[in-house]
Amino acid sequence: MSGVAATIKVMPADADTDLNALKEAIKAAIPASGKLNGEIIEEPIAFGLKALMVTVIVEDDEGGIEPVEDALNEIPEAESVSVINLDRI
Amino acid sequence: MAAEKPHMNLAVIGHIDHGKSTFVGRLMFETGAVPPHVIEKFKEEAKLKGKESFAFAWVMDSLKEERERGITIDIAHKRFDTEKYYFTVVDCPGHRDFVKNMITGASQADAAVLVVAAPDGVMAQTKEHIFLSKTLGINQLIVAINKMDAVKYDEARYKEVIEQVSAILKMIGFKPDEIPFIPTSAFEGDNIKENSPNTPWYKGPSIIQALNNLKEPEKPTSLPLRIPVEDAYTISGIGTVPVGRVETGIMKKGDAVCFMPSGATGEVKSIEMHHEEIPQAVPGDNIGWSVRGIGKNDVRRGDVCGPAGDKAPTVADEFTGQIVVLQHPSAITVGYTPVFHSHTAQVACMFMSIDKKLDPKTGQPKEENPAFIKAGDAAIVTFKPMKPMVLEPAKEIPQLGRFAVRDMGMTIAAGVCLSVKKKE
Numbered sequence: 001m002s003g004v005a006a007t008i009k010v011m012p013a014d015a016d017t018d019l020n021a022l023k024e025a026i027k028a029a030i031p032a033s034g035k036l037n038g039e040i041i042e043e044p045i046a047f048g049l050k051a052l053m054v055t056v057i058v059e060d061d062e063g064g065i066e067p068v069e070d071a072l073n074e075i076p077e078a079e080s081v082s083v084i085n086l087d088r089i
Numbered sequence: 090m091a092a093e094k095p096h097m098n099l100a101v102i103g104h105i106d107h108g109k110s111t112f113v114g115r116l117m118f119e120t121g122a123v124p125p126h127v128i129e130k131f132k133e134e135a136k137l138k139g140k141e142s143f144a145f146a147w148v149m150d151s152l153k154e155e156r157e158r159g160i161t162i163d164i165a166h167k168r169f170d171t172e173k174y175y176f177t178v179v180d181c182p183g184h185r186d187f188v189k190n191m192i193t194g195a196s197q198a199d200a201a202v203l204v205v206a207a208p209d210g211v212m213a214q215t216k217e218h219i220f221l222s223k224t225l226g227i228n229q230l231i232v233a234i235n236k237m238d239a240v241k242y243d244e245a246r247y248k249e250v251i252e253q254v255s256a257i258l259k260m261i262g263f264k265p266d267e268i269p270f271i272p273t274s275a276f277e278g279d280n281i282k283e284n285s286p287n288t289p290w291y292k293g294p295s296i297i298q299a300l301n302n303l304k305e306p307e308k309p310t311s312l313p314l315r316i317p318v319e320d321a322y323t324i325s326g327i328g329t330v331p332v333g334r335v336e337t338g339i340m341k342k343g344d345a346v347c348f349m350p351s352g353a354t355g356e357v358k359s360i361e362m363h364h365e366e367i368p369q370a371v372p373g374d375n376i377g378w379s380v381r382g383i384g385k386n387d388v389r390r391g392d393v394c395g396p397a398g399d400k401a402p403t404v405a406d407e408f409t410g411q412i413v414v415l416q417h418p419s420a421i422t423v424g425y426t427p428v429f430h431s432h433t434a435q436v437a438c439m440f441m442s443i444d445k446k447l448d449p450k451t452g453q454p455k456e457e458n459p460a461f462i463k464a465g466d467a468a469i470v471t472f473k474p475m476k477p478m479v480l481e482p483a484k485e486i487p488q489l490g491r492f493a494v495r496d497m498g499m500t501i502a503a504g505v506c507l508s509v510k511k512k513e
Contacts (some may be wrong), residue, residue, distance in 0.1 A: 004182045006190070011320050013333070045332055045384025046361030046377025047324045066498065079320045082389060082433075083190040087167075088180035 003057045005037060006065045007085035008050040013077050019050060025075045032059045053075040060070055060088065094170065095305050098197060100179040100227060102218040103204035108235045112204050113167075113178055119282045122169035128394065160278055163175070173301045185415045188500045189493035191225055193430050198222075200229035200294070201308040203254070205234040207246055207272070210251040211467060220413045220467065221258040224260045224503050226487045230258075230268050231299045237288065238274040246289045247272045259468070260447055269299045308372045313400040314338030315481075316370075317432035318392040319346065322377075323385045331388050333375040333433070336488040340394075341369040346380065346390040349402040350477035352513075355382030391434035391488065393479040402479040404490075406512035407441065412494065412504030414468045420461035426475065427496035432489055434476040445469040469507070479507050 012022055024038045029034055037055040045051050056068050065083055072081040101109050117133050150388050168179040179198045181191065205215055216513035222230065232254055240246045271280055272288050273296060279285035283295045294302060319333045331348070340346065340357060347354040358379045360370050370376045380388075388394075393402040412420065426439040447467045448455035454469075462468045474480075483490025483505040494502040 004187065013324055016322050044364040045375060045380070046364060047322075047327050047330050048364070049322060049324070049330070049332065049377055060182050064500075065190060066186060082193070082319065086182055086187055086190055088182050 003088050003089045004060050004065070005055055005057050005085075005087050006068070006083050008054045008056060008065075008072065009043075009070070009084050010072060010075075011027050011081075012050070012052070013079045015047070015049050019052065022052060022077045023073070025077060026052065029071045029075055030056060031067050031071050034065075042059060043060050046057060055089065080085045093429060094173065094175045097174050097176050097199045097303065097306060099176045099182055099300075100198035100201040101204065101224075102181060102201050103235075104206070104209070104212040104214045104218075106207040107204045107209065107212075107215075108275050111202050112202070112233065112235060112273075113180070115275040115281055117167075117169050117178075119278070119297065120169040120171060127323075139221060143351070151162075156484065171297055171301050174303070174305075176190060176300070179395065180234045184237045186500050187418065188415065188503050189430050191205075192491050192493040193322050193432065197227065200228050200300075200303050201227045202233055204235050205250060205254055207234050207240045207243075207250055208236055211257065212249045215244050215254070216257050216467075217413060219263070220261050221503055223263065224491050224505050225279055225414075226483075226491065228263075229303050230263060231271045231275045232268055232297060233275075233294065233304075233467050235268060235273050235275055237272045240275050241425070242287045244288075245467075247291075250478040253512040255480050263508045268389050269294055269302070270475050271296055271299060278473060298476065301340060309337040309381075309488065310339050310371055312337035312486055314344075314346070314395050315486060316340065316376075317489075318388055318390055318394060319433055320390055320421055321385055321388045324379075327379050328381070329385050330379050331392075332375075333394070335370045335372050335374045335376065336432070337372055337486055338395075339369055340378070343395040345403050346394050346396050347397040348383070348388045350404045351388055351392050353383045353387035354397050355380035357381075377484060391432075391436070391478070393432065393434075395481070403481050403509050403510040404477050405472060405474055405480045405506075405509045407473050407510040408480055409444070409469060409471045409507045409509075410492070411447075411467065411469050411507055412502045414462055414464050414497055415465050417501050420463050421501075423463045427494050427501055428480075429472070429474070429492045429494055431478070431480055431492040432509065434478050437474040437475040438478075439475065441471045441473050443468055470504075477512060479508060481507050482506050 034056040037057050041053040043051045043053050103109050144493040215366045234250050235253050251270050258265045274282045279287050315337045316333045318331045321331045324330050344357045359377045360367050362374050362376045396401040423440050424435050429438045445454040446456040446459045490506040
């Protein structure tokens, strides 16, 4: 069994979304098949908008990162969720 | 670290037991990328257990342990330098469900090393991996015919395996004549750094020389502008701001742009990256840009921003694609309508006609208009999107010409777009 580290970019619902609350919601939403790696990082995009970068580790043979993506997509304050990097560890 | 050298993402692909980890371990060892304390530990271990434990996979395992101990994954562990480039190894996840993320995501490999074990030759997974590399836009390939020690460095066997691999490469659109094939033993270190006395019949480059011979990846700035929209925001005092990553082309302040399939048009008022205004955006830039003349509801995720006029993004009424079926519980027939993921778009598309099934051995069509296709098949299929979507022929704009097919929570197939019937 080997792990896969996925870097997931979560965009807030709007420019005024409380990012700390969103971070907590992300931490709470990550299903048992995934493990949060390190801190959730704020990345400036444009015009005051910030993305949250979340690194989650899942098992390679557990069937992908989809369950994590789906769970994060359920968060009302998250506008979009995209996996931007994958790496076997 | 050698910041002046050009950087390349290198994917190492191949069947699960063909020695990928040993290969990467050996490569990092020979290029001096393994930290001295790991090598020391490695030597001790080897001494303790005798020569049979002298597997370079061990180096990779130790690095993995190191990383797992740390709080944060540090991908710097998988970097190595040659004279000309510095490389980051892209270690592709094995599970097929990650294919969707590799197609829609950002981590693109610039080149790949395909590892094929000489005793086994081409396996089902080898074909799949070569196809996926092409789908993912990797055009530069090096083929290592590995585990040559296990076939007593037999040139005849080496040539047999080359023939098998070449047939698949041809089918998928690579040119075998332009690809270096190298007999290696990652375990023994043959032809990794220098040409080995064990293969006196081989006169070509070593793996490291072949890596140096790769062409430097170019940013696709000369292609028409394409920015798949990730999200659109309304920001007070600014207006409508789409965000996304530039895939191809250049966007400058003042440009007239359009958003397809929505059809909205406007003028670029300002572009920001990392909260700083920039005069122009190039491929790879993650930007937000404000556009005069559009409202928030005129543009949405899945739209593609491009130049207004005749180079606008192509909206597909129908398209033809070459796909490989990765997994499906039964048979796929005409009428099947799964969800296609391409750039930021997700649109259901119907299998209109299954035009050809391809023979993996010759690359020739094996069957015209087959009644069905199933897992493991490669085929040419015509699709109809159920809602308007932007897709480009991969030959013209590869970044917008690949897709993953999803159904039942699985990645069913991966494909490239061959041609598009434009929606008028």
